Amino acid sequence: MLGGISLIAFLFLWIRLYQLQIIQSDKFQARSEANSVRVVEELPGRTLICDRNGRVLVENRPSYSLSLIPYEAKRNPHTISELSIILSRPQSELQALTQNKGLPSYQPVKLARDIDFHTLAAFKAREFHLAGVSYHFDPKRFYPYSVAPHTLGYIAEISESEKKKFPSRKTGDIVGKSGIERQYEDILAGRKGYHYMIVNALGQITGEIEDKYIPPRRGGKLYLTIDxxxxxxxxxxxxxxxxxxxxxxxxxxxxxxxxxxxxxDPEVFTGVLRSDDWQKLQNNPDVPLLHRAIQxxxxxxxxxxxxxxxxxxxxxxxxxxxxxxxxxxxxxxxxxxxxxxxxxxxxxxxxxxxxxxxxxxxxxxxxxxxxxxxxxxxxxxxxxxxxxxxxxxxxxxxxxxxxxxxxxxxxxxxxxxxxxxxxxxxxxxxxxxxxxxxxxxxxxxxxxxxxxxxxxxxxxxxxxxxxxxxxxxxxxxxxxxxxxxxxxxxxxxxxxxxxxxxxxxxxxxxxxxxxxxxxxxxxxxxxxxxxxxxxxxxxxxxxxxxxxxxxxxxxxxxxxxxxxxxxxxxxxxxxxxxxxxxxxxxxxxxx
Amino acid sequence: MIFNRLKQQDLGLLFAVITLIGIGLVVLYTVTSSNQTGISTTFQKQLLYGFIGVIFMGIAAIFSPRVHYTFAYLFYIVSCLLLLGVLLWGDETKGAARWIDLGLFSFQPSEPAKIALVLVLARYVTDKKYDPRKPLHIMGTIAVTFIPLTLVLLQPDLGTSIVFAAILLAMLVAIGTPFSYLLLMITPICAALASVNTIVLLIYIIVIILFAWGMHMRMGMLILLIIANLVISLGTPELWNQLKPYQKNRLISFVNPEADPKGSGYQVIQSKVAIGSGGFSGKGLGRGSQTQLKFLPEQHTDFIFSVIGEEFGLIGATGVLALLFWVVYRGFHAALRTKGKYSALICIGLSIIITVHIFINIGMTIGIMPVTGLPLPFLSYGGSFLWTIMISVGLILGVGRRWKEYTP
CATH class of the missing domain: 3.40.710.10 (DD-peptidase/beta-lactamase superfamily)
Incomplete structure (x- = not known):
């Protein structure tokens, strides 16, 4: 009788194995991939904007930003305190950023934009102790001649309402907010590329699935009629x-x-827009933000x-x-x-x-x-x-x-x-x-x-x-x-x-x-x-x-x-x- | 002469055991070693444990059942003393005191206690005076079991106490204890489980009464059954509050692992993902992403079966399951063939130990059992447990090859 019970127990285990490995296999395979494959975006670099003779009015400069996966920060409490020293910002402020509004806790949150090389170097030195922290290249606009700010417009992080206009974009993406940058957003932004990185349980990248790589479609040059x-x-x-x-x-x-x-100065809107700069522009009685030629x-x-x-x-x-x-x-x-x-x-x-x-x-x-x-x-x-x-x-x-x-x-x-x-x-x-x-x-x-x-x-x-x-x-x-x-x-x-x-x-x-x-x-x-x-x-x-x-x-x-x-x-x-x-x-x- | 000795052995059982240890070592090697770190000390240790285990098995097989029949009570008393000792002086890991440090290595006294319990129960119930129909005698078996069970539960080690309870139950069934008594023993445990919900509990009590009625149980027995069930079911919420938080979490996450996917349910989810994603033929040795990228926790100890499921698929998992079943089957086979009552009972008891470990461990990796920390026989990393199982197999071999002899 006991032998019979044992046999039933083994059969029971086997049936469950069959269920997991054959019937539900697809579901678990997908989850296994989602576990270990992290999609990393490669930004295409925004299209340059030139005058009618090809002189560059708006170009890109490298800019780095620092992101953190909130879930990792929770698992490793020292991360926040170390970042606080590296970024010279109070811990409470960083903590607040990681406790964000209903986003899944494995989605990276941008902690700092346009960090300088000193900060970047300080981070790189500690990178392997800071699980879940990563840096990204962001497009930052640079204006060699500082001309036509009203017409060229500026770029900034996408807002909730703009997501409806650009359904393919997600939080943290940079989009044109006004002028030419907004009008020709679709062609200026290029198309993102995607790396499929293999990550381990600590969130560290251990390799890349190279045949899945989608290269970005780089922007070219937009010639304006302006001389x-x-x-x-x-x-x-x-x-x-x-x-x-x-x-x-x-x-x-x-x-x-x-x-x-x-x-x-169009540079005001590149990098991090400081609220006092914004206030100054907003409250100026001469309304410098108004494009008088059309508004x-x-x-x-x-x-x-x-x-x-x-x-x-x-x-x-x-x-x-x-x-x-x-x-x-x-x-x-x-x-x-x-x-x-x-x-x-x-x-x-x-x-x-x-x-x-x-x-x-x-x-x-x-x-x-x-x-x-x-x-x-x-x-x-x-x-x-x-x-x-x-x-x-x-x-x-x-x-x-x-x-x-x-x-x-x-x-x-x-x-x-x-x-x-x-x-x-x-x-x-x-x-x-x-x-x-x-x-x-x-x-x-x-x-x-x-x-x-x-x-x-x-x-x-x-x-x-x-x-x-x-x-x-x-x-x-x-x-x-x-x-x-x-x-x-x-x-x-x-x-x-x-x-x-x-x-x-x-x-x-x-x-x-x-x-x-x-x-x-x-x-x-x-x-x-x-x-x-x-x-x-x-x-x-x-x-x-x-x-x-x-x-x-x-x-x-x-x-x-x-x-x-x-x-x-x-x-x-x-x-x-x-x-x-x-x-x-x-x-x-x-x- | 050695060949003659070997020929008398159950070669199929030996083959299954050696193969399983080999598979365990291969998996252990792939999950703990890498090109950078070289051969891991974990692998080297387990290799050593394996050799020692084979020697222990051989020694255990040499002795006639007569020997351990004689010393059964002594083993039992020593085991209980060790369990008491571990409670008083043991090392604490993960909030549980289970280890005794012997300088060169440390070991878990709860492991040999499993064998000792089988021996002492087999000895106790084969006594000429033992009558399986006398409640007092049954109470004796319960008392014998409850001493080590309580000591283990105090560590606290829920998994091992379940093994002890299973041994007791198997022995009582094997000796021919009347069904009504068994019902009286088992149903309160079910009542404890049913007590989580008042409606479930009510339905359960009604079912028990109707069942007992249908069996024409005596009135006194019936009342006892109902009282026992009521006491336990009402006392369970109290007992629940006594559990350690990690034990509660494990039980909760067993019922619903997705409730806290990053907490205690994490292990089970990752294990199911590992096994499920292995599919029919597996991802290949050393290619399991769940395993190699460390999403799978405790992969060389409690969750080693998940690695097998992921890397070798249903084929590999079925093969391992078949080998494990063969070991258990040969245990019961030896029990059926031997002429001695005691010998048969220890084969049954030891096979039940192995079966319960297999069922609870694999059941845990595939999400049908709670995470109790019971290792998988022959495959999981760890010396004390491997030796316990090897000695068990040795004892079964010892009985098996003497099937023609008259043993106790």
Whole structure:
């Protein structure tokens, strides 16, 4: 009987063995692998960002961070105290980091980012006594020229909400937070590689399963449309001011320079962001973190007059014969003053742009009304985002009937609002980028290109992606552009041009000044311009806040940028004395 | 002459024993030695223990059962004194005093006590005056067992006390103790287990009563049975509180090893993973990741079977299980063939020792028994235990080859 019981006992053991080793074998094999194989990521190194000529704007520097597996720290209490000495941080702080929110205790927690070599060496010396502690290479951005921080953006650890946007990323990963870094995160980040390391029960790596290794797909080079020389110049010209500059190629929308002032040091966001640095940036009254070129709305002031003129011509109110006698004011219920109180006298449409006569446009605005002006504003791209390839762009405001009804109540607003709007004042808000695009449309006689920053992507494997310009044509008659462009040319070349002292003998420049009245302080200075007049290659918009006249504070910046660009790109210069022989000829006869 | 002697022996049993020790040594070598450290002292020691064990086996086989029949009580008394000694002067490891330091080496007196208990019980119940139907006589066997059992339990060593209880039970069954008495002895233990849950306990008591009723048990016996069950089941929660925390953890983790996967359940989980991942043919000698990467704890002592399961798969594990069964089978075979009652009983008792160790140890590695720290016969590292088992085999051989003789 006892022998029988023994036999049953043995059979029982064998049945259980069969169950474990045959029936459930797959499950245990998987667990055995999970036990001993630890996946170690190999970061690909973030793609470099260059200007259009391949000069590196953003590169990578080695940076090391230290991680700890909480479970190991619990098993070896000396780990925390030793790390506390190595990192010169209190034990309680490190302890708190390891007791994290519901993550499994074998998942490494980052203790310190961007540790210096001294600390790294101190850790390496004790590495084998510190089970579960490891160091990683992290991408850290470095900015050789410290330019365009707003546009390039910065990178930082992924947030919970961003994990939804990038489902393949996990806690601790670095992602682009703003600007180009965010817009092109997918191609900039490359793809992680994976090592399958064999670890023992102490968490020490004993080898690697080499045939399972997946190499990272390294990032290559992202070429932006920005021209570094022009960008540096733009930032230099804006230094110490508040405002924005956008220069673009009107033929294809490629942004050559885009600057916002004041700027900040992009290095602030690399490595560990110190909270007092962050506070300083956040609380600065000049809002250095604001990308004024795309996130700030300004009244366009007189730079807007070409829109009103377009509406006037297209609606049949203005033709070549049209003349307006400016007495220095326009009366509609009350007196609307022209900026020239003693009046411009009789003006042709072209002269009205040249001399920026307010009274001329008051009358036109009154005749057109807000809806017609708004209609033509929208044609030029105002009131909607340009679609530039960085985020957080604002649309600005086009004061159409719908907007005014909402603002003041249906029908409760005065028709006189159109008079203010006609000279780019009042409810209108536009971004510097929209102004540059608008100026580009005028330069190209109706060709509208979406502004863009992406030029080319050179992948690590040699593949190249090129951007395609997005071009449309707006529905305005060529003759209308003749008037607008001639007027803009005269702003610089005409006897009474508002920026005539800035004309350059080498190329025909064109533009329009603007001075925006500002209820909160001094006037904003504005200028939009393009060059060369005949075959434009650059269109510029400049806004400087609270400095006074556009002709004296914004126009010189724009002209310097345009002439510098024409120099760099070696645009053929005109023969001397050809300058007065303008395409319209009107300016000469009007002296 | 030696050849003649050998021919009389149970060669199959000898072969199984030597093979098992050999397998144990190979596994021990792979888990403790490496290219860097060379041949480990653990392996060298076990090799030495093995040789000494074979000599002990030979010596034990030489003696006629008559010899140990004569000295059974002496062995028993010496063993109990040693167990008492270890309680008073023993070395403590892991919160339990089990070892006596003899200078050159240390040993566990609880190991030879297992043999001594078998001998003394066999001797006691083969006394002409012993009547398996007399409760007083049965109480005698219980008393004889409870002295060493209590001493071992005080160390505390739960595993060995289970072995002692198993020896007693096997002897009583073998001598033909009436079923009702056995029921009276076994059921309180089941009652203790059932006492964890009131509903389970109630159902259990009802089942016992119906069972006893169906067997036409006498009324006095029935009442005794019920009282015993009630006393034990009500006293168990008290006893539970007396257990050491590590013992409690082991029992809890046996019921649910995943409850504390990094604590006391860790060993069992890792062992199951090791055996399960071995699959049909195993990962190969020295290739078991659970073993070689040290996820498997106590791999050269209590969990050596897990290494076999992982590295040799179901084939290897079945082979080892078959060899172990052969050893036990030959033990029972010798018991059946011998003419002496005492001789038969010691073969049964010693085979039961081996069986219980095998079942509890392997059961532990595959998660059907709690972690009690009982080693696996012939394979686990450790001198005292190996020698105990070898002497047991020697005694069985001694009985087996004298099957034609009239022995006690």
């Amino acid at each position: 570094l020389d022009l960008q540096i110049l733009a930032e230099k010209l804006l230094a110490g001011k508040r405002g924005a500059v956008v220069a673009l190629d009107p033929r294809n929308g490629e942004i050559l320079a885009i600057a916002s002032a004041p700027k900040y 700030s709305g300004y009244p366009p002031a007189s730079t807007f007059k070409m829109v009103t003129m377009t509406a006037g011509i297209e609606e049949g109110l203005v033709d070549e014969e049209y003349r307006h006698d400016c007495p220095g004011y326009y009366r509609l219920g009350r007196i609307y003053h022209c900026f020239k109180r003693d009046g411009h006298g009789e003006l042709t449409p072209i002269e009205a742009i040249e001399q920026s006569c307010d009274a001329f446009f008051y009358k036109l605005g009154h005749q057109l009304g807000v809806e017609k002006i708004a209609h033509y504003m929208k044609i030029f791209g105002f009131g909607s985002k340009t679609g530039v390839d960085i985020d957080n762009e604002i649309a600005g405001i086009v004061p159409d009937k719908q907007y005014l009804d909402k603002r003041y109540g249906a029908g409760k607003w005065s028709k006189g609002l159109a008079i203010n709007i006609s000279i780019g004042q009042g409810e209108i808000l536009v971004t510097p980028l929209q102004l540059a695009q608008y100026c580009g449309i005028l330069a190209m006689k109706g060709l509208k290109a979406r502004p863009q920053l992406f030029l080319e992507m050179h992948q690590g494997n040699g593949e190249v992606f090129q951007s395609k310009p997005e071009i449309t044509h707006i529905d305005i008659k060529p003759a209308t552009f003749e008037v607008l462009r001639s007027g803009m040319r005269l702003v610089l070349s005409g006897e009474d041009g508002t920026a005539k002292w800035l004309d350059d003998p080498r190329w025909h420049l064109a533009g329009k000044t603007g001075t925006a009245q500002n209820p909160h302080g001094d006037d904003h200075a504005l200028f939009v311009g393009f060059a060369p007049f005949e075959d434009p290659v650059i269109a510029v918009a400049v806004i400087v806040e609270n400095v006074g006249f556009g002709s004296t504070h914004a126009a010189p910046i724009a002209v310097e940028l345009m002439t510098r660009y024409l120099e760099i790109s070696e645009v053929p210069q005109i023969v001397a004395e050809e300058e007065p022989a303008d395409s319209t000829g009107d300016s000469a006869s009007d002296i």
